Amino acid sequence: MTRCWTGLLLLALAGCGSAPPSLEYYLLDNTGAAQALPVNANRTAVSLLPLLLPDYLRQDGLVMQVAPHKLHVSRRHLWAQSLASSLSMALLRDVNGSDSQYVLRNLAEPGTAEAPYQLKVQILHLLIDQQSNIQLEARYWLLDSNESKTLRTGAVQSSLPLEEDGYGHAVAKMREAVAILSRDIQAQLSTLETSGQGL
């Protein structure tokens, strides 16, 4: 009788054994692609204001649309950094990478508060849609810091198809979409430069 009870206990303990869930963390900005910023002391500073994100991006799971008006937030594939910080870093890297008259600076950097221009970016959507595309929809405003006047406005809506399965590829495509947004911002900054509104 004692042996029977011992066997049942061992079976129960064996049933409790389970493999821990495997978590995957992703980084939007690829640190391997970092390159040195060109040094130009005469560049006009543009302060990047905190990004405005939709509520469903204010969490760590990657988001995928599984049906119209229905999203799936992954519990295993997570952002290694908050999406707001990742997007800011990606924008800084992309915009400052070109040899432009302007330099985009994070608002937390010293001396950025005195920048004559401000860049305000609102991300409306950044997700994997039901048709296996990366959808990025964003708007941005270039502001005059002194007069609180809007100098330029812009809107970007890009759709990049996924060429491979998996969240890793999807994150890479998201980074490409952010690069498209950065180039559009660069283009608007260049119009400021050409129209002579820069310093």
Next chain:
Amino acid sequence: MRNDNEPLQARVEPVSSWSKVWLVPMVALGIGIWMVYLELSQQGPMITIEFQSAEGLEAGKTRIKTRDVDVGTVKEIKLAPGSEGVLVTARMSQEAESLLTEDASFWVVSPKVSLSGVSGLSTLLSGAYIELSPGSSGQTATQFRGLDDPPLTPAGAPGLHLTLSSGEEFAFSEGDPIIYKGLTVGKFENVYFNYAERMVYYNAFIHAPYHLLITRNTRFWNASGIKLDLGAEGISMHTGTLQTLLTNGVTFGVPDHLPAGDMITERSFFHIYPNAEKASAPHREFSQDYLVLMEDSVKGLQVGAPVEHRGLVIGEVLAVNMPMQDMPAFLDRSYHIPVLLALYPGEMGLKDSTEGREQLTTQMDNWISQGLRATLSMGNLLTGKQFVDLQYHPRLAPEQLVSLSDYRVIPTIPGDFSQLTQKLTALLDKFNDLPLEQLSTDTGQMMNSANNTMEGLQTTLSKLNSLLTDVEDKQLINQLTHTLAGLEGLSADYASDSTGYGELRQMMRRFEQTMLQLQPLLQQLNQNPNRLIFGGAVKEREPQAKGNSND
């Protein structure tokens, strides 16, 4: 048988003297004569009435009435000779012939509105008419003089005619009421002013049966307007009827101290007193005159002012500053103002007779020798009216009896007001005698010393106050310095580049990482709580490349 040769003989018949046709006009004539006779037999006499004016009268239309019955019609209106009036000729009915006595009255009835009332409203539509008031005389007449106004009392009305007189300034007019206990029992009929006596007489009529109230001892007094009495029990107000508030009026009664007296049956004379008090005051026939020589001012002392003894009225003032012989000149310093008094023996418990007056004279001589003195007292502080007060002053030295111009003189002493003035003067004299200048100087010096002392005390208090303030400020500053130093150390410990801040931030970061690691577990537990025990492969959707998607 008749012979044909014989000539025919006409039969001659006498011709009729009148035709029967004439009966018709004869009958008509008879009827006419009968109608004329009937008309003339029913007509009354033609009368003539003289009025001041013919206002409202119209020939052929205006009726003559008595007791609202037509007794005649105005036939003709023409001016009287000399244009002093109009003559109204009227035909009266036969029944009214007996009413046309020589004392009959005629007047024109038309609408009238006065304070005494409204009358003749019915003539607004029917027009004016002439009212006939039959007389009591047996002598008939056809010439009459119309009245300007209707008589207040119809001729022959039961009641009593009176004649009232008044020497006061108030005057009554025709129609003013005579009231008894709030009931109008009579009216003033007319007013007559006697130039010789300078008196106003009023003929009045008291209706039956109230004329039985009029007796020999009845007194009439004015009841016009509102009477306010300020007494020890407060203010009381007396009024007559509403009519007496608007017009005037008198009332009457018998004083309590008098019997009712014999009833009046014929026209009698009565005096109208100003008020009930004076009307009910006993009438004294006998009095004894005395003279007082006043040193005080007699301002406020009037003729008729009472002479009192211990608050009881025993006489009245007959004259003030009466002209007398054997008196010094008016501006002489020794001139005393002569005031003539009348003392009534009836008011002093003596008989109201010659005997009582003699007793009063004897008693007064004794009283004067025992210290009776006259003085002026203030009767009313508001009006300043004064009266003569007789009081005993046994402590005063006896004076001899003195007569002046056949009047016994009552010695006087200064009045209350004069005594008060004298005492006040003496008090002021004492004040004047006080060394006020020296006192003022000493007071000034004392005030200066006190002022200096107060200034020194104020300076000392100011210094003490500033000292206390300094001490408090120093203690407060020390405490604030310590507190700020503590705050500064605390903030330095947690500054952005301090060790404490770094440790705190590192701890927060670790906590955030831990929460991130716990998040999938918490989500898994939330969805499948048993998976913690039983485990199981987690199958999750993953993105697929374009073209491999099943969707």
